[in-house]
Amino acid sequence: AQSVTQPDIHITVSEGASLELRCNYSYGATPYLFWYVQSPGQGLQLLLKYFSGDTLVQGIKGFEAEFKRSQSSFNLRKPSVHWSDAAEYFCAVGSYNFNKFYFGSGTKLNVKP
Amino acid sequence: DTEVTQTPKHLVMGMTNKKSLKCEQHMGHRAMYWYKQKAKKPPELMFVYSYEKLSINESVPSRFSPECPNSSLLNLHLHALQPEDSALYLCASSPMLGQGDEQFFGPGTRLTVL
Numbered sequence: 001a002q003s004v005t006q007p008d009i010h011i012t013v014s015e016g017a018s019l020e021l022r023c024n025y026s027y028g029a030t031p032y033l034f035w036y037v038q039s040p041g042q043g044l045q046l047l048l049k050y051f052s053g054d055t056l057v058q059g060i061k062g063f064e065a066e067f068k069r070s071q072s073s074f075n076l077r078k079p080s081v082h083w084s085d086a087a088e089y090f091c092a093v094g095s096y097n098f099n100k101f102y103f104g105s106g107t108k109l110n111v112k113p
Numbered sequence: 114d115t116e117v118t119q120t121p122k123h124l125v126m127g128m129t130n131k132k133s134l135k136c137e138q139h140m141g142h143r144a145m146y147w148y149k150q151k152a153k154k155p156p157e158l159m160f161v162y163s164y165e166k167l168s169i170n171e172s173v174p175s176r177f178s179p180e181c182p183n184s185s186l187l188n189l190h191l192h193a194l195q196p197e198d199s200a201l202y203l204c205a206s207s208p209m210l211g212q213g214d215e216q217f218f219g220p221g222t223r224l225t226v227l
Contacts, residue, residue: 032213043117043203043218044156051213090155094213100169101216103155 002027004093006104013081014112021076021107023091032094033074034101035065039087047089050074061085086111117219119204125225128194134222136187136204142217144168144210145187147179148203150221156203162187163210194226 005024013019025031032051036044048059055067065076074091091104117138126132136145144163148156161169162181176198178190187204201223205216 034215036218041201041221041223043119043220044205045218046215049215094215100158100161101156106153106155108153 002093002095002102004091004102004104006089006091006107008107009105010108010110012110012112015083016080019076019078019081019085019109021089021091021109023074023076023104024072025074025091025093025102026072027093031074033065033067034092034094035059035063035074035076036090036092037061037087038090038106044090047076081109081111083111083113085109117204117206117217119202119219119222121222122220123223123225125227126191126194127227128196130194131190131192133191134189134202134204134224136189136219137185138206138217138219139185140206140208140217141184142206142208143184144207145181146205146207146216147187147189148205150201150203152200160189161210168210191224194224196226199224199226 003026034049035047038044047063048057050057050067058064063078088106088108090106092101120135147159150156158171159173160179165181176193180188201221203221204219207214207216
């Protein structure tokens, strides 16, 4: 069965520090992987996606993610966090057949001044 | 135009009321989705439409009734809701079903059922 695990419920980092948010997936075929960000009371904004090809993908707002098939992981990284990055981050795996997304439980990022 | 719009932003209704949520996109997408999101939880898929036809219903109670009158518009009709239905309702769209595409999300409607 398809599933997505985000092991960290909350993460706090200092502004300017680097960030890594973890995501592990379980999927029977080649996964379509996404990272979305959600500010409080808002909809979800796509940060980046992986379908195939280069395993390091670049996204918006300076984010990148690396697909590691051997570890079933798709971790999100940013070299220097800004206070405006404080939000909830969701990893998702997409089902090719029906565009059905399986979301992780989310990681809430707090940024210390 | 690359956005999905949702109205209203907030809705408060009693358990005997009938109300509707509206979602619109003008990106030419042919797949549209309704999600329900409770506080501190990920979005849960409710319905998927493809070419204005219902493709997926995730065993949603009949007090939620979706409608897709045309390729740009998606409605969610609400009737006899329960307080536990209070949540953020998100609409999303994607170019087509079955392509693994990203979904574009609207800002959501915050629903409170009294």
